[in-house]
Amino acid sequence: SYDVTQPLSVSVALGQTAKITCGGDKIGGKNVHWYQQRPGQAPILVIFRDNNRPSGISERFFGSNSGHVATLTITKVQAGDEAVYHCHVWDTTTAIFGGGTTLTVL
Amino acid sequence: EMQLVESGGGLFRPGRSLKISCAASGGSLGDLVVSWVRQKPGRGLDLVAFIRSKRFGETTYSAASVTGRVSISRDVSTGSVYLQVNSLQTDDTGVYYCATTKEGAGRYYYYGMDVWGQGTTVTVS
Numbered sequence: 305s306y307d308v309t310q311p312l313s314v315s316v317a318l319g320q321t322a323k324i325t326c327g328g329d330k331i332g333g334k335n336v337h338w339y340q341q342r343p344g345q346a347p348i349l350v351i352f353r354d355n356n357r358p359s360g361i362s363e364r365f366f367g368s369n370s371g372h373v374a375t376l377t378i379t380k381v382q383a384g385d386e387a388v389y390h391c392h393v394w395d396t397t398t399a400i401f402g403g404g405t406t407l408t409v410l
Numbered sequence: 411e412m413q414l415v416e417s418g419g420g421l422f423r424p425g426r427s428l429k430i431s432c433a434a435s436g437g438s439l440g441d442l443v444v445s446w447v448r449q450k451p452g453r454g455l456d457l458v459a460f461i462r463s464k465r466f467g468e469t470t471y472s473a474a475s476v477t478g479r480v481s482i483s484r485d486v487s488t489g490s491v492y493l494q495v496n497s498l499q500t501d502d503t504g505v506y507y508c509a510t511t512k513e514g515a516g517r518y519y520y521y522g523m524d525v526w527g528q529g530t531t532v533t534v535s
Contacts, residue, residue: 337521346529349522351522353520390455401455404455
């Protein structure tokens with residue numbers, strides 16, 4: 305079965321740029337989706353199909369995907385961006401999620 | 411804007427069965443892929459099962475870890491989607507979310523899960 309790997313945690317200073325990675329074998333050939341999940345809340349889709357933002361998602365959120373790594377980039381990080389971020393790919397007949405990355409804003 | 415509401419969670423004994431439901435307001439689930447995603451305490455997200463749209467035959471899929479114990483279904487009369495889990499195990503404990511995905515031209519993999527419910531908590535003990 306297909307696996308994707310995320311770092312457990314990423315820290316970034318307020319106002320700087322955060323990068324969260326999602327690694328998988330030839331993941332560049334798949335469509336990667338990203339979710340933000342704040343404590344006690346349901347996930348929110350922030351990027352779909354590698355680099356597309358749903359309506360209402362801040363332009364500070366960017367996605368890229370190439371080779372064996374997909375990346376979620378958050379520019380000008382705010383305190384409200386502190387959350388767990390999950391990557392997701394559909395693989396044949398199932399959905400694969402990364403383990404989630406906790407973003408801490410310093 | 412569509413909203414999803416899950417219900418039916420609670421405390422269950424091992425070996426028993428549960429059936430939780432996902433109801434939509436502000437839209438119909440019929441044209442969408444509907445997934446049940448479980449989140450164990452302090453852990454990541456895991457797909458439990460999903461059902462494709464009516465247009466694509468309402469085909470169902472379940473995770474290998476629960477195959478044989480779960481079934482996902484739609485109810486035409488209520489418009490809701492249900493997840494039944496049999497032979498409950500303590501490992502089934504978690505928050506169960508339903509979530510929808512567009513299925514344009516059958517390519518649901520192009521899309522993420524863009525609408526989520528607030529989740530229903532299942533405790534097996």
